Amino acid sequence: MKQKIRIGCGAGFSGDRLEPAIVLAEKGNLDYLILECLAERTIALAQKRRLQDPTKGYDPLLERRIESLLPLLIKNNIRLITNMGAANPVAGAKKIIEIARKQGVIVSVAAVYGDDVFTHLSPDTEAIETGKPLQQSGELISANAYLGVEGILSALQADAQIIITGRVADPSLFLAPMIHEFGWTNNDYDLMGKGTVIGHLLECAGHITGGYFADPVKKPVADMDKLGHPFADVFEDGSAIISKVEGTGGVVNLQTAKEQLLYEVINPHEYYTPDVIADFTTVFLKETGENQVLVTGGTGKTKPQTYKVSVGYKAFYLGEGEIAYAGASALARAQLAGEIIEKRLKPQFPDLRIDYIGSNAIHRTNFGDTSTPYEIRLRVAGKATNAADVAIIGEEVEALYTNGPAGGGGVRKYVNEVIGIVSTLIDRQNIQPQIQIFES
Template structure:
């Protein structure tokens, strides 16, 4: 049994950069590489894709990521754990096998099934967020349970080089290799808590190495253009050091780790995953070398009895239009443009919004401390069940060129389908998971 393993984090979201994962795999001497590529809404989007083309519905960057990574993973005997299967893990697995064959590489892929619980869903059930029945929100397109390590462990016990899943709780992707390699008792909540802390710190990749952190005035970070992604050396007692490949940009510090520890945590004493209710309150972070920190002190209580299920639904369409004004009376002209649009079409939308970018579009106020800016950008947005009505917003904003105030420039318009996400809880024993092995 191993005393220590090294896990790298090569993606923090579906659209993440690919190059840092290549550098990490080539130079990081990893036992495992984890690619976390599913945001809340990603599976619902992928499910829509799958409806249009049954061989799609997995991560749109899967092909590019795997083409670059596969030779490196094989060369360095690094196992890959990833949720890039999204709404269609089997099709994703087949695509990986196809790439491996093209590259002349022998790989085994374990495809994990069971997170798709759409057929088990009761559409009359009330959702957690609004308390209203699920189906009252819109046509339901997807329902995926957040799976935990108990689903991943059998796949890790197989000889698979790649473990490919749909929805799995992000920290579980990291905790599973720890439990597998150290033979941890998954009913030991303290160890599960420690491992979950490490997984949570790693799951957003560059967010612990200086990304989403840097501020040139108060928190300077060098070399962001070459931001390195993190890896952890985890010991079998649940402590770890986190670092990055020497020569890459960014930084790993107590400060970067503190920000990431609390990221998206509702209650730091009760961070709920399928594996544990983790407690972050006594986590210790120490700088032991430049760009290397030590993590200890995580804890936890036994895992919850129910799994969270994310339910995606069709929420209509959003139309947007933007146009800019600069110089004398820029804000007055932008406001006149806003009034014109509102009078022309505002009544068509149940939700309609006008923002002045550069003034108060992000925080809703300037907290009384900004002068009127030299240039201002009007943004109009609205929601409609009907795509054409949504598109009208951009069309009307564009028409301000010749039908609105003086000097409007740089108009842009867009319309996109909106997929909403709500959630319910589901009994664990209702969710049956399996895996199958594909070989090149």
């Protein structure tokens, strides 16, 4: 068993940059590279794509990421673990094999699946957020359970170099190689808690290297145009040192680590994952050098008897229209345009939203600021049960070009189907992760 492994995180969401993962694979001296590319709505949208085309449903950037990374993974003997399989890990694995054959490289790819529990759920199952049956949310299109380390461990034991999963809890992607390499038992909840802390610190990639942390006034971060993503030297006892590749932008320090530690944590005493109920209150962070933070502590207790399930449903169609006003009286002209639209559309769209971007669009107030903005972008949005009805919103905004007020320009209009998300729980005993191995 190893005493230390190095794990890098090359992506923190589906649309993340490709470059940082390449830098990690090329210069990071990694044992493992993790690409964390799923969120609740991401997988529901992936399920929608798979319904339209059974060969799709994996991450839209999978091909570009793998094409650039595969030669480096082979050259530097790095194992890749990613949830880019989204709604179709098997199809994603086949695509990776196709890319490997085109590049003339030999690689073993494992698809981990079993998280799709759509057929296991009754529409009468209660949603956590509303307390009402799932079917009352709208037409259900997906249900994916947050699996833990088990499927990934099976794939690691099968010696797969690339492991592509569906919905697996984010920290589990990082915890699995720790268990595999250190010989931890997954009922040692103290170690499961420690490993989960490390995974949680890494999972958002650029968060801990200063990306989401940065504020040019209060928290300046250097060279953000070439922001590096993090890696961790993880030790057998469950401690770790978080750092980044030398020469990349950003910063890893006590502040960035603390912010990421608390990110999305409602109760630090009981952070639920499929592998452990972790306790973050015993974590100790210490700067040990430039761009180095030592992580110790953290613990856990047992594991939940249920999996959380993310359920996607067809919520509504959203119609939007935007138009810009600039110069003297920009806000006044935009407000007049808003009043015109409201009078024409409010009866049809009771929840019509009108924003004055540059004045009050984010916080819905100007906090008493009476200065007059030089430019304003009017945004109008409304929702309905079909695309045809909401299309009129953009049409009405476009009509302001010649129907006034003066000086409007740069119109854009959109119609999108919005996928909603609710959650529920399912007995974990009813769900078994599965793996399928492919060779190039």
